[in-house]
Amino acid sequence: xxxxxxxxxxxxxxxxxxxxxxxxxxxxxxxxxxxxxxxxxxxxxxxxxxxxxxxxxxxxxxxxxxxxxxxxxxxxxxxxxxxxxxxxxxxxxxxxxxxxxxxxxxxxxxxxxxxxxxxxxxxxxxxxxxxxxxxxxxxxxxxxxxxxxxxxxxxxxxxxxxxxxxxxxxxxxxxxxxxxxxxxxxxxxxxxxxxxxxxxxxxxxxxxxxxxxxxxxxxxxxxxxxxxxxxxxxxxxxxxxxxxxxxxxxxxxxxxxxxxxxxxxxxxxxxxxxxxxxxxxxxxxxxxxxxxxxxxxxxxxxxxxxxxxxxxxxxxxxxxxxxxxxxxxxxxxxxxxxxxxxxxxxxxxxxxxxxxxxxxxxxxxxxxxxxxxxxxxxxxxxxxxxxxxxxxxxxxxxxxxxxxxxxxxxxxxxxxxxxxxxxxxxxxxxxxxxxxxxxxxxxxxx
Amino acid sequence: xxxxxxxxxxxxxxxxxxxxxxxxxxxxxxxxxxxxxxxxxxxxxxxxxxxxxxxxxxxxxxxxxxxxxxxxxxxxxxxxxxxxxxxxxxxxxxxxxxxxxxxxxxxxxxxxxxxxxxxxxxxxxxxxxxxxxxxxxxxxxxxxxxxxxxxxxxxxxxxxxxxxxxxxxxxxxxxxxxxxxxxxxxxxxxxxxxxxxxxxxxxxxxxxxxxxxxxxxxxxxxxxxxxxxxxxxxxxxxxxxx
Numbered sequence: 252x253x254x255x256x257x258x259x260x261x262x263x264x265x266x267x268x269x270x271x272x273x274x275x276x277x278x279x280x281x282x283x284x285x286x287x288x289x290x291x292x293x294x295x296x297x298x299x300x301x302x303x304x305x306x307x308x309x310x311x312x313x314x315x316x317x318x319x320x321x322x323x324x325x326x327x328x329x330x331x332x333x334x335x336x337x338x339x340x341x342x343x344x345x346x347x348x349x350x351x352x353x354x355x356x357x358x359x360x361x362x363x364x365x366x367x368x369x370x371x372x373x374x375x376x377x378x379x380x381x382x383x384x385x386x387x388x389x390x391x392x393x394x395x396x397x398x399x400x401x402x403x404x405x406x407x408x409x410x411x412x413x414x415x416x417x418x419x420x421x422x423x424x425x426x427x428x429x430x431x432x433x434x435x436x437x438x439x440x441x442x443x444x445x446x447x448x449x450x451x452x453x454x455x456x457x458x459x460x461x462x463x464x465x466x467x468x469x470x471x472x473x474x475x476x477x478x479x480x481x482x483x484x485x486x487x488x489x490x491x492x493x494x495x496x497x498x499x500x501x502x503x504x505x506x507x508x509x510x511x512x513x514x515x516x517x518x519x520x521x522x523x524x525x526x527x528x529x530x531x532x533x534x535x536x537x538x539x540x541x542x543x544x545x546x547x548x549x550x551x552x553x554x555x556x557x558x559x560x561x562x563x564x565x566x567x568x569x570x571x572x573x574x575x576x577x578x579x580x581x582x583x584x585x586x587x588x589x590x591x592x593x594x595x596x597x598x599x600x601x602x603x604x605x606x607x608x609x610x611x612x613x614x615x616x617x618x619x620x621x622x623x624x625x626x627x628x629x630x631x632x633x634x635x636x637x638x639x640x641x642x643x644x645x646x647x648x649x650x651x652x653x654x655x656x657x658x659x660x661x662x663x664x665x666x667x668x669x670x671x672x673x674x675x676x677x678x679x680x681x682x683x684x685x686x687x688x689x690x691x692x693x694x695x696x697x
Numbered sequence: 698x699x700x701x702x703x704x705x706x707x708x709x710x711x712x713x714x715x716x717x718x719x720x721x722x723x724x725x726x727x728x729x730x731x732x733x734x735x736x737x738x739x740x741x742x743x744x745x746x747x748x749x750x751x752x753x754x755x756x757x758x759x760x761x762x763x764x765x766x767x768x769x770x771x772x773x774x775x776x777x778x779x780x781x782x783x784x785x786x787x788x789x790x791x792x793x794x795x796x797x798x799x800x801x802x803x804x805x806x807x808x809x810x811x812x813x814x815x816x817x818x819x820x821x822x823x824x825x826x827x828x829x830x831x832x833x834x835x836x837x838x839x840x841x842x843x844x845x846x847x848x849x850x851x852x853x854x855x856x857x858x859x860x861x862x863x864x865x866x867x868x869x870x871x872x873x874x875x876x877x878x879x880x881x882x883x884x885x886x887x888x889x890x891x892x893x894x895x896x897x898x899x900x901x902x903x904x905x906x907x908x909x910x911x912x913x914x915x916x917x918x919x920x921x922x923x924x925x926x927x928x929x930x931x932x933x934x935x936x937x938x939x
Contacts, residue, residue, distance in 0.1 A: 387774055397774025403783035410783050414771070421771050431769070442818075443811055444913065463811030465913055468878065473762035485938065486814065487866060487908050493757055502757035510885050510909055513878050520762035526882075533882045540760045554882035570879060576838070577879050600876045614876050622875060645876045663920050664873045690877060697769035 291423055293331035293364040294357055295322055296343045298383070301371025313405060314370035317383060317412045321366070323452060324416030324430040329654045329672065330423060334362050343367070350388045350395055358390030365390070366419065368398075370408070380404060383411045387419065397422070409454060427696040429650050434657055434694065435459075435469040435478050436668055439687035446480060448496065451650070451693070453668070453681030459494055466492075468646070470515050471694045478692075479504065479514040479523060491525055505538065513557045516540070517564045522584070524548070524558035524567055535569060537584070548586035559604045559611070560584070561629070568592065568602035568611050568629075579613050581629065592631050599625070601646060607653035610673065612637075614645055624658055626673070637675040646689065649673075651696040657681070659689040817938050821866075824935035828856050828863070833891055833931040837872075840886035842894055846931070850891065853933055854898035861904070864936040867891045869909040870916070872925035877911055884909030891931035906936070 298321065300314035311319075325331050334357075336343065341357045346367045354365050368385035386398040399418060401411040410431070417428030432451045437444045443463045449456040460466050462482065469480040475496075482492045484506075491505035491514045505511050509528035516523055523538040530547075533554040537546045549555040553573035560567060565584055570577045576597040582589040593599040598616035605611065608629070615625035615636065622643045627634035638644055642660035649656055654673055659666045666689040668682040682688040772781060830853050833846035842850070857865055869888030871880040888907035896902050916932075917924040 384778075395776070397776055398778045399774060400778045400780045401783055402780050407783040414781075414783070418771055418774050422774050427771060441811055442815065442914075461810055463814040465910070467881075467913065472760045474760070477760060483908075486817070487906065487936070489908070493760075504757050510881060512881050516760055518762070520760040523760075528882075528885060533885065540757075554879075554886070556882055557876075557878045572879075572882070598875065600879045616875075620874075643874060646878075661873065664915070664918055 290332040291330060291363045292334045292361055293325055293366065293419070294334040294336040294339075294341070294362045295325070296336060296351065296354075296365055296367035297346060298367065298385075299346050299369040301369050303372030303374065303376070303379070304370055313372075313381060313408050314368075314383075317368075317370050317408055320409050320412035320452075321416055324413060324428075325366075325419065327452075327655070327670075327677075328416065328420050328428060328430070329652075330420050331364070336362070336365075348384075348386065348395070348398075350393075354388050354390075355393065358393065363390050364388065364419070364423070366415075368415075370411075372405070381408060381411075383408075383415075385415045387422070409450070413450070426652060429652050429655070429696060432651060432694045432696055433475070434648075434668070434681075435471060435692045436659075436682075436688055437467060437469065437690040438685040444687075444689075446478065446494070447685075447688075448478075449682075451670075451681075453683065456682075456684065459496070459499065468513055468690045468692075470692050472516050473518055473520045473695055475694050475697060479516060481512045481514070491523075505536075515558050515560060517560050517584070518562055519564055522564075524560065524584075526554075526556035526558070535567070535586070537586075546586070548582070549589075557601050559602045561604050562606050562608045566604075566629075568604050570600045570602065579611065579627070592627060592629070593634075594631075595634065598622075603647045603649055603656070604629075605649045605653045605673070606651050609653075612647035612649065612656050612658075614647070624656065624671070626656075635675065637671060638678070646691055648691055648693045650693050655693075657691040657693050659691060661689075820937045821934045824937050825933065828860070828935050830856065830865075830933040830935065832933060833887075834926060835887055835929040835931070837874075837925075837929070838883075840883060840890050842890055842931075846891075847894065850894050851898060854895050854900050857895065857900045857904060861901070863904065865895075865900075865905050866934040866936045867895075867905060867907045868914075868930075868932040868934060869907065869911075870914065870928055870930045870932060871912045872928040873912050873915065873920070874925070875912070877913065880911035881909050881913075882911075884911045887929075887931050891933070 295318060298314040298318035300312040304313040322333060326333050336357060339360045341353050343351050343353050345351050357365055365388040368383060370383040372379050372381050380402050383401045387396050389396040399415055413430035416430040420426060420428035429451055433448050434451055435448050438447045444465050445461060446459040446466050446469050447456050448459060464486055465483040467481040469478040471478060477493050477495055479491060479493050481489055484490050489511045490503050491511050493502045493504050504523060505525060507529040510533055511527045514523055514525040521540055523540055525536055526533045527536055532552060533556050535548040535555045535558055537548055551573050553571055555569055555571045557570040558567045566581055567584055568579055568581050571580050577600040578591055579593040579599050579602045580589055581592050596616055600614050602611050602613045610626045611629055612626045614622050616622055624637040624644045624647055625634060626637060642662045644658055644660045647656045647658045655670050656673060657668060657670045659668055665687050667680055668688050668691045669678060669680050671678045831849035833842060833849055867888045869884030871884050888909055892905045892907050895905060915928045917927040
């Protein structure tokens, strides 16, 4: 994966943009991780395998498994740099509640945080609970600044690591972390496409629907309780449905003739933006989820679709082919103040506004007619192509910390789900089961 | 949001006008949808739906976000950590005593659903083959009907006129290139172009319905131009069920 930056300079655009900055600046937040942000060097001294830590699946012991998950979470947090302690010559002799003598040496080598712990099942009774202790040593204070003890069945071993990783991120940034977030997506089952939810790292996929036909493009509610999506009722009509994850209970939100696609709940959950062609061609609408009143947002002879809310909920990015091929447009959430955002290339679609507000990810068609991931600032001043290569990339969705994008990429027509950093680094495939996984949507953080 | 200073307007318009030539390849427009026909169809759909079905359903729960979800939120690192019990075996993000929002996450499986759908699709296929209906194929990015397509549709129109009780469904399909969402719109444009031409040929509009499958139900799964051209299609189906 190469990182290719395309600097886009256009006098006319910058003039148009200058006005946008003046009037809509509130959606461009300062990023907590500024470009000069230095990642915090963190070492994991080990999660010791205590009695009964044999994993039910055999092979890897539970402590080791938790340690591996924790390492991956720490790496993906992008808040910490994972330091390999042995390569610094640090030999940890004892992992107890007190810091090991070697930690001071690690601190002198520039390691800011050292994490360790133990995991096991008391008495080795396989029906008893798994217990995991985690400790955090801060080099600045030269002391153990805190710890955690998690209790639960062996099936929550990964969750223990995820929660501990999020506690670390929270401690050092005040943000909740992404290790406990989920990704909703669509997976092919026979001739059907059903909704699934998995952990953010691709583990523990769970099937939500079993309709035997098409369910498309899920999006989360801001409280993570629901997904909204398009379903083909009786194969012939498209409705927008909502499903409650805890119960599987479903409601139909929009049912009318024509295409009813790309639903997206506003950040406050009070409005659903979606595209419908029931009055002719695909137009954007806004449904008040409390009063159930519907407001039409666009009026033109072309297709308008894929609304994505700005983090303030005051603006929408969307796709429109009113000028020929599809391009990304912005407008106020009441449908006023429409302006075109993308001018480069003849096919730009599927916008996703970053939760930090500073980027909009989308699918761009390159001069070689490849469909890749691009990002653009809402003022149009900067844009970058994040991915290269053969796959048809689609459906970008941001992590709640704004540091990653999850998307689908299809080689030979079969799609899998990947995540990539917002700067185009660390491409990582996260689905390995299922022959066709698409339309990922990253949950909010909790 | 402040209103746009009037002096900036010509500049903004300039941006838009200058931007348009960047779209070197525009979608080819067919005769397009006649707005009158659109409205007629929409009225037909609404009439079928009955009172109260127009637009939004009124009975779904309010999705307003009331704030952080305490059950799942972090408790912070502690010098003397108390035990934190993690919920059940369902891998939810929560701790015990919490709502465990994502706890169930298991499909309410209707095990017969897939089989029933398949049986209905097969019945439609059989009826469509028996009627001798022919499909219409499109070029890349386009929804205009070719001469060959017009020829195929004249045969279909003849069948429809001599079978006045038949309901025809026109499915719009796309090849695998491009985004899923935009291909749904393109598929609908294709299906509607087919419908409009059939109406021009005298088929009663209320006997025709359109549905777009975008690139979600391809006919051909190889990755060659000949396969792509098979998937850019207006597929005609005799409706046998609802």
